[in-house]
Amino acid sequence: MCSLCAFLLGSCNGNSASKGHEHEHEQEEQNGEHKEEGAEKHSDExxxxxxxxxxxxxxxxxxxxSSFCQVIKTSGQVMPAQGDEATVVATAAGIVSFRTLLTEGAKVSKGTSLLTISSKEIVDGDPINKARSSYQIAKQEYDRSKELLKSRIVSEREFNMVKENYENARLTFEAISKNHSANGQAVKSPISGFVNKILVKEGDYVSVGQQIASVTQNKKLFLRAELSEKHYSSLKTITSANFKTPYDEKVYGLKELNGRLVSFGKASDATSFYIPVTFEFDNKGEVIPGAFVEVYLLSSPKNNVxxxxxxxxxxxxxxxxxxxxxxxxxxxxxxxxxxxxxxxxxxxxxxxxxxxxxxxxxxxxxxxxxxxxxxxxxxxxx
The missing domain is CATH 2.40.420.20 (conserved putative lor/sdh protein from methanococcus maripaludis s2 fold)
Structure with missing residues (x-):
């Protein structure tokens, strides 16, 4: 009887130990799983x-x-604003000579000499000499007629005609001789700003009134965007724009440049399927007139974006x-x-x-x- 009790007691203890060991093993496996899950949880950190x-x-x-505008992406061009650019024209006929190095983008002041035009070697001769000669002859005739008028030898009408001829000759001579030097006729910048374009080169022949350069103040610029006809219904909702330049990959926002919508076309023309949308803005950066840019037209805002x-x-x-x-x-x-x-x-x-x-x-x-x-x-x- 005592032997049977001892056997049963040992069996129970053995089972308990075995179960305890299994429980510990299961607990270790679970802990291991938790560790692996924790490691996986931060493995992409x-x-x-x-x-x-x-x-x-x-x-x-x-x-x-926040609020975010709907966007229409297109292309466009930066152009000088009206009244912000001046055209330089030839004031005499002759051969162009650049006395100093003149390049596009160069800064100039009002009255700066850009080039000279020499007429010494052309067939018609030097216009300054012709103007001087005409002026001197007209002045002599005027002085003579003024004395004769006192003696009533010439009539008042004849004297007025001589006087008018003299005044015209004087004004012509003064206009030509104003910027004239031994090298020729100097052509000066009409405004302060930057040389935008040079349309002639050393040695070219130019005639009076021919365009030879343009100068821009670069203070105000136009952004002209080309809107596809398929976005015509969104035209009236456009309020502003951003644009990216190709030379520095910088994106400019018109709001930061004091920009405003100037106008938009009512329809496309016969040669294009695009409608022009024009903005004006202050050139506070290094934006180059004439550059083609990527344009992001901003229209109706969306909330909670x-x-x-x-x-x-x-x-x-x-x-x-x-x-x-x-x-x-x-x-x-x-x-x-x-x-x-x-x-x-x-x-x-x-x-x-x-x-x-x-x-x-x-x-x-x-x-x-x-x-x-x-x-x-x-x-x-x-």
């Missing part, structure tokens, strides 16, 4: 120490819904990503779907939500950190 992020110029913005600056986006084979900041040193790569683009900001249709902290500057540096981020997840604690 990018670690960029704050010191390195600050040095790289990384900036973060909290995403909030999530947007990010274009600098927040990275392009990988046609897919776009942003980087979310998880904490002070942790970041995550996030794919996003894009909507409208106004050249400065881009509408985000999916991928982020209000309150997300998105890297708006230095996204490329975070991307480089992700390529070399072989740091184990347990080395960074939240």
């Amino acid at each position: 990018i670690i960029l120490p704050k010191v390195k992020a600050d040095a790289a110029g990384v900036e973060v913005q909290v995403i909030k819904p 999530l947007t990010v600056p274009r600098t927040a986006l990275t392009d990988e084979g046609g897919l776009f990503f942003v980087y979310l900041q998880l904490d002070e040193e942790g970041y995550k790569k996030q794919e996003v779907k894009l909507g409208a683009d106004d050249g400065i900001k881009v509408e985000i249709l999916s991928g982020i939500k209000p309150g997300d902290r998105v890297v708006t500057k230095g996204a490329y540096q975070v991307k480089l950190a992700s390529a070399s981020s072989a740091i184990p997840a347990h080395s960074h604690e939240h």
Whole structure:
């Protein structure tokens, strides 16, 4: 009887120990699973120490819904504003000579000599000598007639005709001789500004009144956008525009340039399927008149739109990503779907939500950190 009790007691203890061991093993497996899940949870985290992020110029913005205009992307051209450009014409016939180096874009003041026109070697002769000779003859005739008028030898009518001839000869001579030198007739800039175009070259022959250059003050400029006929219904909703120049890839907003809508066409012409939309703006930057630009026409606003600056986006084979900041040193790569683009900001249709902290500057540096981020997840604690 005692032997049977001892056997049963041992059996129970054995089963209890076995169950206890199995329970411990199951607990270890569960703990292991939790550890693996935790590791997977942070396996895509990018670690960029704050010191390195600050040095790289990384900036973060909290995403909030805001108003965003509908955008019509097209092309256009920057042109000088009316009254902001002056045409330089030849004041004499002759051969062009540039006394100093004159290039397009050069800054000039009002009255600056741009070039000279020499008439010494042309068939008609030097006009200054002709004008001087005509003036001297007319003056002698005028002085003689004035004395004869006192003696009533010439009539009042005859004297007035001589006087008129003298005045015309005087004005012609003074106009020509005003900018004349030994080198020829100097052509001066009518306004202060920048040389926009030079239409002649050294040694060219020009006639009186021929256009030889243009000078622009570059203070006011026109932006002429070409709107496709298919967007005609949106024409009256257009309020402003952004544009990107081809020479520096910079995007300018007309609101920051004191821009305003000047006019828009009522219909396209026979040679084009586009309707012109014209804006005027202050040239506060380095915008070059005549440049062809990309234009983002801004029309009706939409509310509660999530947007990010274009600098927040990275392009990988046609897919776009942003980087979310998880904490002070942790970041995550996030794919996003894009909507409208106004050249400065881009509408985000999916991928982020209000309150997300998105890297708006230095996204490329975070991307480089992700390529070399072989740091184990347990080395960074939240």
